[in-house]
Amino acid sequence: MSHGRDTSPKPYAVVAEFETPDQLLSAVERTKDAGYRDVEAYSPVPVHGLTDKMGFKDDRLWLICFIGGVTGACLGMALEWYTSAGILIPNSIRTPFGFSLPVPAPTGVDGYAHNTGGKPLFSLPAFVPVAYELTILLSAFGATFGMLGLNGLPKPHNPIFNASAMRGASQNRYILSVEATDPNYNEVELSQFLNSLNPLSVEAIKTSEGY
């Protein structure tokens, strides 16, 4: 009803419910073979081999995790180098002409360079632990938030939940859906086809009102 966008419920997917992971695996395979492209599967436990059958592979997460780690290591080391050593700028530079050139007071580039117990300003061995912890921290952020981001979570509303079978998808049911974005999407044909796979139930669902 708002802003001229049509928000009435539209077809979203046809959902078939199976009892075991093996049934889901073969159903996905046969749906793919039947020429459907936008096939999704939902299961209470990870079913191995399912993403292979769907032709899905996503290896971006390790890259995100790795970038996080490298950032953490560099950030940690840079922090320690800057705060403990930094760039030391002399008060004046001696020239060959017999006078010294004053250097304006440095504006914080020298960090907090203090001689502690005669240790070098940049004490690399002592700086390892903090950089190491930050490496792990930022990689872990990468792994967690990368996973959530790539999965599009948090996602409070998802039209797939309009399927009554989806309540079992987190418990003991294995769900296959073909989404309306599929070029071959036709509710009647699809329902007939999915029924031939021997499911517990088949259901055509629509998007929610207002979305």
Added chain:
Amino acid sequence: MSSNPTPVDPALLTGEYDEAKLDSVIGNIVLDQKTHNYPEIAVPGPIKGLKTNPWQIMFGLGFLGLNALLLAVGNLLLSGIGIWGNNQPVGWGFDIINFVWWIGIGHAGTLISAVLLLLRQRWRNSINRFAEAMTIFAVMCAGLYPLLHTGRPWVAYWLFPYPNVLGMWPQFRSPLIWDVFAVSTYMTVSILFWFVGLIPDFATLRDKATAAIPRFAYGALSMGWTGNAKHWHRYEQASLFLAALSTPLVLSVHTIVSYDFAMGIVPGWNVTIFPPYFVAGAVFAGFAMVLTFAIPLRKWYKLEDLITMKHIDWMCKVMLATGLIVFYGYIMEVFFAFYSGEPAELALLHNRVNLFNAPYSWAFWILILTNGIIPQVLWHPKMRQNLGVIFTVCMSISIGMWFERYVIIPISLTRDFLPSSFGFYTPTIWDFLMFGGTIGMFLFLMFLFVRFLPMINMFEMKELLHQLHEHHHDDHHGDKEPAANH
């Protein structure tokens, strides 16, 4: 699932289970609050017919302890840390002892969830969730001590590097600053790992719940988890990465904690064996605490089929192994002191072991008894099946690990180099109150956790179930194949 090369031990899940029954058994502890009423215990005393249950008793004890903690911390904030027994020459006493003790207890959770995941040990599935919860709560208890020992915890952010008007930065060459980074990273990563593990279970609870409030709460926490195959794909990658990151993290955290001592020149502290033996000690203490909780919880909530005697047997073996590493550490400490020929180290050795002529040597011998000798009963397979014996051994280990730190700290600090600076360490009532208080807080949080979050990982148990079935299928195939050949 089929990629798992080793067959799953059928003893890891006894009884007849299917996915729905697993969900009910674990999920109903949270969703059906009546499960907490078992077993009912009659309250002795004047009120006839008054009954209670273990949850109420443990939670009540925890709540009392938490209040004791608030009292101890309240007085500390009002009066300052002078109310503790810390003084010259012992600048840190109970606070560092308890800090290290709690951090160590937390380490078993990470070990179970991360290291055993990388090693594909399926028996972690039923114990990892509450072990991880233990990790988080133990680190919370641990963090209180250094925070309060700063004297002014409201300016604890000074420990972190932030640009300030004084132009000062933390001293990054100090193990205490390493501690700040190690412990805060450990806390953060443990919470992330725990939460990631909980997401699919939140979805299960969301879909199982009938009442509106749990449905909404678990729904919000599940963040819209659908169980999509592509999501699972990335989820499993993330779990693996987090496990691979937590493993070096857990080793580094206790290594850095041991640096607090090992980097000093105090006799008895300046030894290279500290990092490995602290890490082994942490795992030792942590498994003891996991068993301390697992043994009563599996009985009260009828989880004997999920946390089986096999799990307990294997945990006992881990304790035995790490206990031997720790015991080796004690022997090596004595040997190093003897072999160094250093007068200060030799004097320390005398102060530790001479039962008749050294003020704190009783603590050393309690340590050897509780950590070194008593756990050896677990060598006998029958003892590893006797819950009473195991529980007693776990208690002994918890006491022993506390005394390990007691031996390290006051003995070394009260008798260091100059006789003129010798002294004694006498903890005050506030030290004890705060220690008891953190135990109370731990109990309080653990039993809140038991009540509101699934204490066993539901989806991993379902995975285990599938693996067991697959294994059975393989057996059947094996039976049939010769027949087919004929």
